[in-house]
Structure formats: structure tokens, C-alpha cells
Amino acid sequence: MSAPSQSQLLLLHHILAVLLAVAAAGALLVQATAITEQHEPPPPPITRPGCPDKCGNISISFPFGMKPGCFLEGFQVTCNNTFQPPRAFLAYNRSAQVTIVSSYSRTPGNHSIVDQKNSSTDGPPLVLPVELMDISLAESAARAYGGVASVCSTNATAGFVRSAFTTLAFEIDGPKGPFLLSLARNVLVGVGLQALPLVSRFDRTPVDQEKDYLVSCRSALMGNLQLASNGSCSGRGCCQASLPQAQPLNGVWVSMGPMSVNDTMWATNPCSFAMVVEDSWYNFSTADLYGNTSNRFPRGVPYVIDFAIRNAKCPAKGQQPPPDYACVSGNSSCADVTNGYVCKCLEHYEGNPYIPNGCQDIDECKRPDLYPCSSDGICKNRLLGYDCPCKPGMKGDGKEGTCQPIFSLAAKMAVGVIGGFFVVAALLFLILLRKERRKMREFYEKNGGPILEKAKIIKLFKKEELKEILKSKNLIGKGYFGEVYKGLLDNKLVAVKKPISGSMLENEQFANEVIIQSQIIHKNIVRLIGCCLEVDTPMLVYEFIPKGSLEDILHSNKAIPLNIDVRLIIAAQSADGLAYMHSKTSNKILHGDVKPANILLDENFMPKISDFGISRLIARDTQHTDEVIGDMSYMDPVYMQTGLLTEKSDVYSFGVMILELITRKKATYSDNNSLVRNFLEVHKEGKRVTELFDNEIALTSNLEILHSMARIIMECLNLDVDQRPSMIEVAERLLLLNQTCKL
Numbered sequence: 132m133s134a135p136s137q138s139q140l141l142l143l144h145h146i147l148a149v150l151l152a153v154a155a156a157g158a159l160l161v162q163a164t165a166i167t168e169q170h171e172p173p174p175p176p177i178t179r180p181g182c183p184d185k186c187g188n189i190s191i192s193f194p195f196g197m198k199p200g201c202f203l204e205g206f207q208v209t210c211n212n213t214f215q216p217p218r219a220f221l222a223y224n225r226s227a228q229v230t231i232v233s234s235y236s237r238t239p240g241n242h243s244i245v246d247q248k249n250s251s252t253d254g255p256p257l258v259l260p261v262e263l264m265d266i267s268l269a270e271s272a273a274r275a276y277g278g279v280a281s282v283c284s285t286n287a288t289a290g291f292v293r294s295a296f297t298t299l300a301f302e303i304d305g306p307k308g309p310f311l312l313s314l315a316r317n318v319l320v321g322v323g324l325q326a327l328p329l330v331s332r333f334d335r336t337p338v339d340q341e342k343d344y345l346v347s348c349r350s351a352l353m354g355n356l357q358l359a360s361n362g363s364c365s366g367r368g369c370c371q372a373s374l375p376q377a378q379p380l381n382g383v384w385v386s387m388g389p390m391s392v393n394d395t396m397w398a399t400n401p402c403s404f405a406m407v408v409e410d411s412w413y414n415f416s417t418a419d420l421y422g423n424t425s426n427r428f429p430r431g432v433p434y435v436i437d438f439a440i441r442n443a444k445c446p447a448k449g450q451q452p453p454p455d456y457a458c459v460s461g462n463s464s465c466a467d468v469t470n471g472y473v474c475k476c477l478e479h480y481e482g483n484p485y486i487p488n489g490c491q492d493i494d495e496c497k498r499p500d501l502y503p504c505s506s507d508g509i510c511k512n513r514l515l516g517y518d519c520p521c522k523p524g525m526k527g528d529g530k531e532g533t534c535q536p537i538f539s540l541a542a543k544m545a546v547g548v549i550g551g552f553f554v555v556a557a558l559l560f561l562i563l564l565r566k567e568r569r570k571m572r573e574f575y576e577k578n579g580g581p582i583l584e585k586a587k588i589i590k591l592f593k594k595e596e597l598k599e600i601l602k603s604k605n606l607i608g609k610g611y612f613g614e615v616y617k618g619l620l621d622n623k624l625v626a627v628k629k630p631i632s633g634s635m636l637e638n639e640q641f642a643n644e645v646i647i648q649s650q651i652i653h654k655n656i657v658r659l660i661g662c663c664l665e666v667d668t669p670m671l672v673y674e675f676i677p678k679g680s681l682e683d684i685l686h687s688n689k690a691i692p693l694n695i696d697v698r699l700i701i702a703a704q705s706a707d708g709l710a711y712m713h714s715k716t717s718n719k720i721l722h723g724d725v726k727p728a729n730i731l732l733d734e735n736f737m738p739k740i741s742d743f744g745i746s747r748l749i750a751r752d753t754q755h756t757d758e759v760i761g762d763m764s765y766m767d768p769v770y771m772q773t774g775l776l777t778e779k780s781d782v783y784s785f786g787v788m789i790l791e792l793i794t795r796k797k798a799t800y801s802d803n804n805s806l807v808r809n810f811l812e813v814h815k816e817g818k819r820v821t822e823l824f825d826n827e828i829a830l831t832s833n834l835e836i837l838h839s840m841a842r843i844i845m846e847c848l849n850l851d852v853d854q855r856p857s858m859i860e861v862a863e864r865l866l867l868l869n870q871t872c873k874l
Contacts, residue, residue, distance in 0.1 A: 176489070177191075177193065177482075177483050178193040178483075181201075182200070183197055183198065183201070186208065186210035186218070186219040187210070187217035189218075189263060189266075190265075193483060194440075194457065194485050195207075203485075205223055205310075206223075208222060209260065220261060220262050220263065222260070223308065223310070225300050225308060226298060226308075227296075227298060227301070228261055228262075228278055229257065229278075230259075230278050231296075234289070234290070234291045235289065235291065237289070261276075261299070262431070263275055268474075268484065268485070269476070271437060271468070272436060272437055273310075273435075273438060274434070274436070275433070275436055277297055277406065277432050278296075278406075279404050279431065280328065280387050280404065280406065281402055281405070282387045282388070282402065282404075283402040283424075285401070286397060290389065292389065295384070295385055297383055297407070297434075298334060298381060298382030299311065300334065308441065309439060310436050311381060311436070312380040312381070312383065313434075313437045314374045314375070314379075316410055317408065317410060317434050317435055318408065318410045319371065319373075320364060321348050321350050321369070321371075322368065322403060322405070322419050322420070322424075324352050324354070325350070326349070326404075327387065328347060328370075328405030329347040329385070330346050330374070331343045332380065333383055345374060347372065348371060350366055350367070350370040350403075352368055352420075359417045361415060362415055368420055369419075374407070379469050383407055402422070402425050404427060406432045407434055412432070412433055413432070437468070438473075439468045439469070439470075439472060444467055445465035445466065458474035459485065460474075460476070460487060462476060462477045480493060481493050492514055496517060503530055504517075504530060505519070507521055507525055507527075507532075508521055508528075509521075524536060571594060571666075574664060575664045578642070578664035579642025579664070586642075588646060588650065589646070589662065590660060591661060591662065592672060594663055597618075597663055600618030602616075605617050607626070610728070613630035613668075627671070627673075628673065630669070645659070645662055645669075651712065651716060654704075654739075655708030655738055655739055656711070656740050657674055657731060657739045657741040658673065659671060659672075660673060676732065676733055676741070680729070680730060681730040681788075685792070685795055692827060693828075695837075696872060696873075698792050698828065699840075699872055700737075701738045702792055705738045706785065706858060706861045706866075708739075709725070709740065709781060709785060710857075710859045712740075713778045721778060721781055722784070723761050724765070726762050729742045764787070764800040765787045765798060766780075766800075767779070767780040767784060769783075770783075779852045779857075782857070783847055789840060789844050789847070790848075793837055793844075794806065794825055795825040809823065810823060810844070810845075810848075814845050820841050824837050836871075836872055840865075843864055
């Protein structure tokens with residue numbers, strides 16, 4: 132321990148003067164020390180940035196601090212690292228604890244207190260700083276170790292006394308220092324056969340014993356130890372008294388008089404002791420009446436110190452706080468106390484109100500001992516409090532512990548039975564769902580999904596994505612190969628073709644054909660967007676063409692006028708699309724069902740061939756060996772007889788379609804295809820076919836073009852396959868005819 136400072140030596144001089152003044156009464160004076168073991172607030176930080184916040188096991192919260200700039204004036208703490216663990220002491224130079232031991236002797240008619248300087252059994256005065264136990268910002272208080280006064284007999288007529296002084300602000304006029312002894316939380320306790328402890332004020336010299344007297348109590352057993360009982364401080368072996376609340380208290384001394392003359396019980400009950408101690412800390416035990424108890428509490432006893440920002444007041448409501456205002460945290464408040472003020476966190480907040488953002492919301496749910504929430508409630512933290520609603524199926528208040536079931540036992544049983552049915556139904560649903568998913572996976576793999584995944588050139592739609600489109604209200608067409616639905620996918624209109632079950636190729640063959648089609652990009656061919664493979668028969672998703680089919684425009688109730696230019700463009704560009712597929716792709720692709728219904732028109736009457744390549748996707752197993760596929764009204768007679776589909780089959784069908792385009796008459800197989808038959812007969816007889824042309828275009832100015840188109844049709848309808856032109860030739864002639872028409 133370091134040597135006493137000059138201020139502490141001056142303090143010692145005053146203490147000795149008081150001892151001489153009260154020697155005849157046998158008063159012994161004690162100065163108390165305290166250690167503050169700070170309860171670390173849950174939310175960091177607790178001190179200013181860069182400042183240490185620990186001394187050993189004690190948390191040091193601002194306004195206390197150990198380094199310059201880390202504490203407010205008067206709140207400095209010294210950390211003594213020579214102890215293990217280190218200990219914290221108040222560094223305030225007007226606070227100290229002093230212990231002085233003196234001997235006494237007494238004879239009949241005479242007694243004396245021997246000056247401690249002349250006694251071989253007495254030690255020198257012990258001057259110590261106040262050792263802290265902890266600091267509580269919430270209570271604006273600290274706890275410290277205080278000294279214990281005692282008197283012990285060494286024989287029937289002699290002994291020694293120990294005096295203890297405690298001062299927190301020596302020789303300060305009024306409570307101007309930051310620390311005061313708590314009058315409400317400290318009490319005087321005396322223990323002994325005959326004990327008359329006194330507490331007097333000690334904050335200045337000279338001492339006026341009568342004026343500075345505060346309180347005393349008396350313990351007297353009259354030699355009957357049976358009167359004492361554990362836990363009782365009612366004057367039988369132990370006495371207790373509260374400190375007066377009249378004035379602030381900077382310091383105290385506790386004194387006890389020498390034992391009575393001819394003390395016959397000195398051998399077994401030699402000592403009495405007294406202390407100013409935290410209320411309810413000491414629990415009296417009759418064992419404390421026996422033996423040498425002068426060193427019963429070697430480190431001291433806890434007492435409570437109130438701290439505050441002195442010589443200042445809280446700013447009035449609406450008043451601007453002064454620059455040195457200490458309550459700097461949000462969610463904090465100020466409270467006036469004796470000659471000063473303290474800072475507090477608001478209700479439902481905790482932490483350090485003396486630093487910015489020091490007060491943080493309390494999570495009440497983590498403090499069930501302070502914020503109750505029954506086991507039938509659900510604790511929910513929130514700002515400015517917490518809620519504890521009852522669990523589902525219960526009513527009441529979880530905070531009050533009044534949660535009760537909403538339903539009776541019978542109702543619960545009924546609900547349980549119904550719930551059981553739902554569980555069984557849910558399990559069955561999950562089983563069916565699992566089977567459905569397994570089935571979709573099998574379809575996906577059977578239809579070549581893994582191959583298309585690797586290709587990454589076409590989008591693979593899930594069955595669920597097409598579910599809304601495949602409703603009867605969205606059906607826009609139905610044919611030999613299946614049904615066509617209109618709907619939205621990714622905010623774009625599409626046409627979904629749903630083939631007849633079992634009519635498509637499977638696995639690698641289907642996947643390869645889809646890959647081929649997805650690579651076809653031509654302005655006169657409907658683009659394949661993607662497909663769905665999670666069904667027995669894969670569905671194809673195409674771009675949607677808004678104007679409808681050529682068949683609708685030619686023959687339906689919504690038929691609209693078409694001049695020769697539009698009809699020639701439709702014919703020429705349709706031929707160009709077919710020619711592209713027959714000869715300008717890496718794999719020759721045949722249509723197999725060329726007809727007006729498969730020629731779609733956009734807003735500008737540009738034709739787009741649909742269902743192109745479907746024939747390549749049709750399964751050609753033994754079931755279809757002798758079965759031809761397509762619309763009989765447009766089917767090549769040679770294909771119908773042989774079952775062999777070639778590019779010249781598409782040429783024939785295209786010829787029938789162009790014939791419909793210029794005549795606006797429908798080819799029908801049911802009447803032995805009178806349109807085609809009549810056309811061929813007219814040509815065979817060398818007659819002109821003008822009467823067959825649509826009246827809308829059968830104008831003198833158009834006849835030359837119409838006759839040119841009729842010659843092309845005649846060549847396409849030639850029963851000798853080898854004599855038919857290719858689609859490339861047809862396209863070139865129609866495109867040339869279109870250019871001539873524009874001149």
C-alpha cells in the first residue's frame with residue numbers, strides 16, 4: 132500500500148485530536164472504506180470510448196473512471212493491481228478510512244485509556260482509501276467496505292479498543308462532494324454482552340460531541356446468554372438503530388466504551404463490536420458473542436454511498452440544459468436530490484444515462500423474475516414494455532397467470548377427432564402428391580427432359596405453370612393432333628398445343644425433334660418457345676399469332692375483304708417458309724398438314740406457318756403403319772395410297788391451299804373434293820378458270836396474275852410426284868409474281 136498523502140496526514144491529525152477530546156468517555160473513532168462491485172449493465176458500452184471499464188471483477192461505469200478524461204470530477208477510481216484480482220478504490224482525496232487501536236486498564240475508583248503511542252500492544256493508525264464493492268447507476272449508489280469498531284478484554288480489568296473513522300468529504304462545508312452516506316440504506320448494529328455503540332457525525336474539527344451525536348443502541352444480557360437468539364437484534368446480544376434522516380452525512384465515527392470493572396466473563400465472551408452497515412446485510416448469530424471477534428470482518432462490512440452530480444439542478448421543462456449537463460443519453464431523465472441531481476434511464480430502459488446512447492430497451496422476456504409471463508403465455512418484447520398473450524387455444528392474461536383453455540374437454544375431443552380426420556386426409560394428400568410428383572418425374576425423363584436440359588435452347592415449363600391456361604374457356608382450336616389453348620406466360624400471349632395422348636414420340640427421339648424445331652427461326656414460321664414434359668404426352672408452347680388463321684379469314688362469319696396484293700403476299704411468304712424448312716435447314720422437316728387452318732396471320736397479314744414439323748413428332752409405330760396423318764381435304768393422293776410422306780406431299784397440299792386463297796371456296800373431302808376436281812377438269816378441257824376466281828379479285832387488271840397462280844396450282848396438283856415443282860421453285864415464282872404485281 133502506498134504512503135499517506137499530505138491531505139491524509141492532516142486528516143490523521145484531526146482524528147487524534149478527537150480521540151483526546153473524547154478519551155474520558157472511552158469513545159473510539161473509525162473511518163470507513165468501500166469497494167464498489169459494479170453490476171455490469173447488459174447493453175454496452177458502460178463508459179466513454181477508449182476508457183477501461185473493469186478493475187478486477189468490478190465494472191467501472193461512467194461517471195466513474197480510472198484514466199484522465201474517463202470520469203467526472205470527484206468520481207476518479209484507482210485500480211490497485213498488486214491484489215489478485217485487482218481492487219478498486221475511490222481516489223477522491225477527501226475520502227478515507229482510518230482504524231486506530233488503543234489499550235485500556237481499569238481499577239476500582241479509577242480507569243485510564245493508555246495513549247496508543249505508549250502501549251506496546253497498540254499499532255500505528257491505519258489509513259486506507261475507500262475500497263469499492265460495486266456501483267449501481269440505476270440506484271445512484273455504490274457499496275464500499277467499511278470499518279468495524281470493537282472493544283475486547285484481555286483480562287478482568289484491561290483490554291483494547293479499536294476505533295474506525297469513515298469520511299467521504301472531510302472539512303467540506305455542506306454536501307458539496309459527490310458522495311454521501313445513505314441514511315435510508317445503512318443502519319447501526321452493535322453486538323456483545325454489554326454494548327453501547329454510538330454514531331457521531333465526522334466531517335470537521337473541532338469535534339462537538341454533544342452537537343455531532345447522531346444515534347446509539349444498547350445490547351444487555353445481564354450475564355444471561357440464554358436471552359440471545361439467532362437473527363434477532365432487539366437488544367439481547369444484538370441491537371440495531373436507523374440513522375437519522377435530518378441532514379446529509381459526509382462521514383461517521385462509531386465508538387464503544389471499555390468493558391465494566393471486574394469483567395467475570397472476559398475469558399469466554401471477551402469482545403463486543405459495532406458497525407454502520409448496509410441494512411439487512413448482517414444476520415445476528417449467538418456465536419458472535421463468543422471468542423475474539425475483533426477481527427470478525429477482516430476486509431470490512433458493506434455500507435451504501437449515495438452519489439450525485441452536486442451543486443447543480445435538473446433543467447426546468449423546456450429549458451436548454453447547460454453544457455456540462457450529465458444526462459446525455461436518449462431515453463433518460465433527470466431527478467433532483469440533495470444539493471444536486473442524478474440521471475436515470477426511463478422506464479423499460481436500462482444502461483448508462485451518463486453516456487450517449489447508454490439507455491437501451493430492456494428485453495423483459497429475458498427477465499422472467501422481474502417481468503412475469505406464465506408458462507401458458509408467449510412473451511413478446513416491444514419498446515416501452517412487453518406483452519404476454521396466452522397461447523393459441525387459451526384466453527386470459529399471461530402476465531397475471533390467468534390463461535385458461537377456450538374449449539372444454541368435450542370440445543377438445545371433438546376437435547381432436549376432426550383434426551385426426553384432417554391429418555389422415557393430409558397424409559393421403561401428401562402420398563398422392565408424392566406419387567404425382569414421381570409420375571411427373573417419370574414423364575419428364577421419358578419425354579427426353581435430361582437431353583433438353585443439357586441443350587439449354589428451349590424453355591421447359593412446369594405442369595403447374597400451364598394449369599391456368601389449360602381451361603376450357605381458353606380453348607381456341609381443336610384438330611387431329613390435339614387441342615390449342617390461348618393464355619399468358621411471363622406476361623406474353625402464347626398458344627399451348629396439347630396433343631392427343633400417346634401420339635408423340637418418346638425420349639431421345641422427341642427431344643431431338645424439339646431441339647431441331649427450336650432452332651428454326653424464320654419470319655413466316657411460328658416460333659416454338661418451349662414445352663412441358665411433366666405429362667404423359669408433351670405439350671408445346673408457341674408464340675401467339677393474334678389475327679387468327681387464313682381459314683377463318685376466308686370462310687368464317689368474320690371473313691374480311693382481301694385484295695389481290697394481300698393474297699399474293701400470303702401465298703408467296705407461305706411458300707418461302709415451306710421452302711426454308713424443306714431445303715435450308717440442317718435437317719429436312721416436312722409439314723404433313725399444310726392447309727389454311729395452319730397458316731396464321733399477324734396484324735399486318737404476314738403469314739406464319741403453324742404445326743410445322745408436327746409430322747416429325749408423330750409416333751410411327753406399328754399402330755400407324757397403314758394410317759396416314761393429316762386433313763384428307765388437302766392430302767396428297769399419292770401419300771394417301773402409299774403412306775409415305777415426302778416434300779412433294781407438302782407441295783400438293785400447298786396447291787390446294789392456294790386454290791382456296793384465290794377462289795375463296797373451301798376444299799372438302801366429303802364431297803369428293805369438288806373444288807379440286809372442278810379446277811382440274813376446267814384445265815383438262817382447256818377452258819379458262821375465270822369463273823372459279825373470287826369475284827372480289829376477278830377483275831380484268833388481276834386476271835393475268837390469277838392465271839399465273841392457277842398454272843402454279845395446276846403443277847402442284849400433278850398426280851405425278853416427279854412432275855411437281857419443289858417448294859423452292861414455287862416460292863421463287865410467287866415472289867417474282869409479287870414483285871411484278873407491285874410494278
